[in-house]
Amino acid sequence: MQYRAYIYILVVSYIIDDSACKVPFTYFYSGDVPMTSFDTLSTSTSQDNAVGHFLYAMMSAFPLFFIPVLISFWLNLIQKNIQPNSLLASHLRWQRLSIIGLCPFFIAGYLLSPVWLSVSLYLIGITWFSYRIFKGWVSLNEGLMV
Structure with missing residues (x-):
């Protein structure tokens, strides 16, 4: 349930703020090696034609x-x-x-x-x-x- 709340917060912050959102992969990765790096979600500025x-x-x-x-x-x-x-x-x-x-x-x-x-x-x-x-x-x- 924790990842759903995090995704909801991420989506809301993405809608409010157009800048690139940083998503820590530690919330989505449950393996032995914790990943602490951040990856940037692409914010496409192209319009729907x-x-x-x-x-x-x-x-x-x-x-x-x-x-x-x-x-x-x-x-x-x-x-x-x-x-x-x-x-x-x-x-x-x-x-x-x-x-x-x-x-x-x-x-x-x-x-x-x-x-x-x-x-x-x-x-x-x-x-x-x-x-x-x-x-x-x-x-x-x-x-x-x-």
């Missing part, structure tokens, strides 16, 4: 009447606990600018009366948007900022 992958997937489903894109934009805007200069923050900014940048193409395509001009603006906008999704998603997989 699953949110970015999910939002890119939602954006890539744009042929479904752009409803997934709007949901992706809303989910992107409500992300508050992202560090400003992190990899995920740069991709969230890239996604927001991609969605906002698509709007002028669609507004201009809707307002222009010649059909051939409207269709060409829609195609240019969709091609540009697809390029941004592809480039961003590949960069996120490789761990690069955009």
